[in-house]
Amino acid sequence: MLPRRFTALLAVATLVSAVTVLVGDQPSMAQQVGQTLREPPEYSSRDGVLQVKIVVERRQVDLAGRRLWALTYNGFYMPPTLRFRPGDRMDLTMVNRLGSVTNLHVHGLHVSPAGNSDNIFVHIEPGKTFHYVYRFPDNLAPGTYWYHSHAHPDSAGQVGGGLSGVIIVDGLARYLPGDLKGITEHVVALKDFQVDGDSIRTQNLHASSPTNRTVNGQLNPTIPIRPGETQLWRLANISANIYYRLHLGGERFHVIAQDANPVRDLWSTDTIVMPPGARYDVLVQGGPPGRTQLETLAYDTGPVGNQFPQQNLATLVSSGTPMPPAVLPTTFAPMEDLTDAPIAARRTIVFSEDAAGNVFIDGKVFDPNRVDVRSRLNTVEEWTIRNTSGEQHPFHVHTNDFQVMSINGRQNRALSWQDTVNLPVGGEVTVRTKFTDFTGKTVFHCHILNHEDMGMMAVLEIVN
Numbered sequence: 001m002l003p004r005r006f007t008a009l010l011a012v013a014t015l016v017s018a019v020t021v022l023v024g025d026q027p028s029m030a031q032q033v034g035q036t037l038r039e040p041p042e043y044s045s046r047d048g049v050l051q052v053k054i055v056v057e058r059r060q061v062d063l064a065g066r067r068l069w070a071l072t073y074n075g076f077y078m079p080p081t082l083r084f085r086p087g088d089r090m091d092l093t094m095v096n097r098l099g100s101v102t103n104l105h106v107h108g109l110h111v112s113p114a115g116n117s118d119n120i121f122v123h124i125e126p127g128k129t130f131h132y133v134y135r136f137p138d139n140l141a142p143g144t145y146w147y148h149s150h151a152h153p154d155s156a157g158q159v160g161g162g163l164s165g166v167i168i169v170d171g172l173a174r175y176l177p178g179d180l181k182g183i184t185e186h187v188v189a190l191k192d193f194q195v196d197g198d199s200i201r202t203q204n205l206h207a208s209s210p211t212n213r214t215v216n217g218q219l220n221p222t223i224p225i226r227p228g229e230t231q232l233w234r235l236a237n238i239s240a241n242i243y244y245r246l247h248l249g250g251e252r253f254h255v256i257a258q259d260a261n262p263v264r265d266l267w268s269t270d271t272i273v274m275p276p277g278a279r280y281d282v283l284v285q286g287g288p289p290g291r292t293q294l295e296t297l298a299y300d301t302g303p304v305g306n307q308f309p310q311q312n313l314a315t316l317v318s319s320g321t322p323m324p325p326a327v328l329p330t331t332f333a334p335m336e337d338l339t340d341a342p343i344a345a346r347r348t349i350v351f352s353e354d355a356a357g358n359v360f361i362d363g364k365v366f367d368p369n370r371v372d373v374r375s376r377l378n379t380v381e382e383w384t385i386r387n388t389s390g391e392q393h394p395f396h397v398h399t400n401d402f403q404v405m406s407i408n409g410r411q412n413r414a415l416s417w418q419d420t421v422n423l424p425v426g427g428e429v430t431v432r433t434k435f436t437d438f439t440g441k442t443v444f445h446c447h448i449l450n451h452e453d454m455g456m457m458a459v460l461e462i463v464n
Contacts, residue, residue, distance in 0.1 A: 037221040037314065039187055040166065041076070045084035049091065052082065054104075056149075056163065057097035064212050064219060069199040071098070071161035077200075078217030079165035081187060082147065086140035086171055092132040096124040102158060104132060105150035105398075106167060107277060108260050108419045111136055113399050113462075114440030120150040120398070121368055121441065137437060141401075141417075142171025143260030144234040144279045146189075152366065152457070156449035157202035160240035164191060168234065172281060175262055175333045179326055180283075185232040186223060188294075189216050190274070190313070192239050205450060207241040207306045213296065215314045222315045223294070225286035228323040232256075233282050237274040240449040243308055243392075244274040245297040248316065250287060254328055257281035261401060261416040262333035271297065275394035277420045277447035284316075285325055292316040302425040304353070305391030335416060338403045338432040344379035351423060351446065351456065353389040358454065359446065365455025366445075372458035373444075377435050384430045387423035393451065395429065396420045397444035399462070402431035420447055435462050 043052045054073050061070045061077045073079035084090060096102050101123045111118050111134050124130045145167035149158035166189050173181050192211040194201040215221055225231055233253075237244055246253070252268045259279055272280055294314040300307050352360045359365075362372065375381055382405070385395050401417040408427040421429050445457030 034315070035218065035221055037186060037218065037223045038216060039081070040078050040189070040216060041080040043080050043082050045088045045090070048085075048088050050082060050084045050088060051091045053093045053095065055095045055097060056102050063193065063200070063217070064195075066195075067198070068195065070193070071158055071163050071200070071202065073163060073165060077162045078189065078191065078214075081166045081168055083168045083170065084136070086136060086142065086169060087138040088136055090132070090134040090136070092134070093129060094124060094132065095129045096126055099126055100151075100154060101125055102149050102151045102163070103130075104147060106134065106145065106147050108145040108279070108401070109134070109136070109167070110140055110400065110437065112438045112440060113442035114438070118398065120152075120443060123151065140169055141261050142169045143257040143262065143281050144168055144236050145260050146236050146238045146279065148238065152368070153453040156205050156240045156453050159449055160193065160205045161200050161202035162193070164238040165189075166234065166236055166238065169260065172232075172257060172262060175256070177326070177329055180230060183230050183232055185234065187216060188233050188235050188314070190235070190237045190239060190244050191217065192242055205241060207448065207450065211242065213311055213313060220312055220314060222317050224317050224319065225284070226320040226323050227286045227289055227318050228325040229286040230326045230328075231284050233284050234279070235272070235274065235282060236279045237276055239276055241276060243276070243299050243301060243306075245299040245308075246272045246274060246294065247297050248284065248294050249292050251284060251292060251316070253280070254283040254285075255280055256283060256332055258416045259401065259418045259420055261418065262335075263415040264331065264333060264335040265415050266329055266332050267415060273299070273422065275392070275420060275422045275447065276449065277394055277396050283328060286318040286323075289318050292318070302389075302391035304389065305425075335414075336434075338380055338434060339405070341380040341432065341434070343382050343432070344376060345381045347373065347381065347383045349383055349385045349458075351385065351387045351389060351393050351395070353391070359389075359451045359456040361445075361456055361458045364458070366457040368459065370459060371441070371461045373460045375435050375460065375462050377439055377462055377464050380432055380434045382430060382432050384428055385423060386428040387426065390425055392425055393423045393456070394420050394447040395423050395444065396447040397433070397460070398442040399438060400433050400435055402433040404429060404431050406430045439463055
């Protein structure tokens with residue numbers, strides 16, 4: 001497990017009937033602006049088990065200098081990070097104190113979609129409690145995942161209201177060279193909220209509306225780093241609808257995992273586009289003494305999409321005793337390549353919109369009682385996902401990740417598998433998926449949650 005140099009937890013963990021329960025609140029964001037980035041509180045597994053209780057409720061929290069009503073997990077707008085290892089089990093008790101149905105999805109995790117595991121067809125009624133049990137395989141990919149409400153048709157409102165947090169699966173350290181195994185790591189969770197009176201908006205969310213972009217629930221925090229120091233940042237877009245185009249002036253992101261899939265070759269960039277749901281584990285090295293902005297650049301999702309403005313998100317402050325910059329690896333982790341795999345089926349999936357803004361997959365809206373695609377366990381399929389609309393859509397599939405084979409007909413040299421890929425306007429992406437370990441009904445959808453709630457989601461059933 002990677003060591004963490006956390007300065008403080010936001011609250012105190014208590015043990016109740018062998019279940020971890022952490023309840024708390026956050027200081028005023030008027031006081032947070034410019035303060036040091038704080039890590040979310042954390043629940044970690046012990047002896048192969050993470051046992052935790054999460055209470056879902058509407059509470060008042062301090063955000064942007066105001067006391068606002070928000071949807072919270074255990075009282076937090078930026079809720080606890082869930083942390084465990086491959087092969088562990090997570091026993092999670094969810095108590096619904098909202099006035100509406102909710103549930104939980106562990107985004108990106110390779111785990112059963114059936115029963116009381118990652119079953120998004122479960123509805124937890126108001127006042128009810130549900131016990132989830134997740135048994136993770138020994139070969140679960142290490143990296144950054146996230147958890148959020150998937151309660152159809154209210155996922156956008158619930159996630160936009162606050163119901164999203166980070167999951168970390170340990171194991172990336174084994175691919176790092178020895179001098180990088182003890183580096184500082186930071187959760188950098190990108191989460192936004194819109195204000196409606198004295199509340200965070202949960203109804204009539206519009207991606208183009210003014211919003212408050214936070215990092216770990218803070219407005220423009222500072223991230224300290226020494227000149228030459230290497231840190232691991234866990235970038236996660238855990239918002240409902242908005243895109244980020246991350247840029248760190250004068251510095252580069254050195255990507256070691258995408259969507260919690262370690263890369264076979266480390267790659268570097270000064271800008272990363274992150275649609276809703278995307279994650280990147282990156283190494284960042286401190287530059288000369290000074291201040292550098294972590295910003296999201298202006299981004300346009302298409303003629304009928306949204307135009308997101310530039311905004312500063314955090315400030316990287318390089319100071320202190322310089323360190324010799326570490327030599328970063330070039331090759332990183334093994335990757336299964338599906339290029340020459342036998343293909344059991346080829347499918348074309350069409351994402352579309354009509355003139356009124358209604359959204360469809362293959363001309364249909366979501367019906368939980370209809371199976372749209374049926375695939376066989378232990379086979380590889382090739383899907384071409386075509387976007388005939390005038391805006392980008394982030395395609396996401398549950399249970400099994402995929403390898404991107406081509407984009408708009410051009411061959412793609414994939415460096416890792418993914419669970420989310422951005423569909424270009426009027427274009428297409430071809431992916432290959434290997435169905436392993438688990439059978440049952442699951443889904444694929446647009447991860448702009450407004451679109452998912454409108455029906456841009458389909459049922460995939462994996463059968464023996």
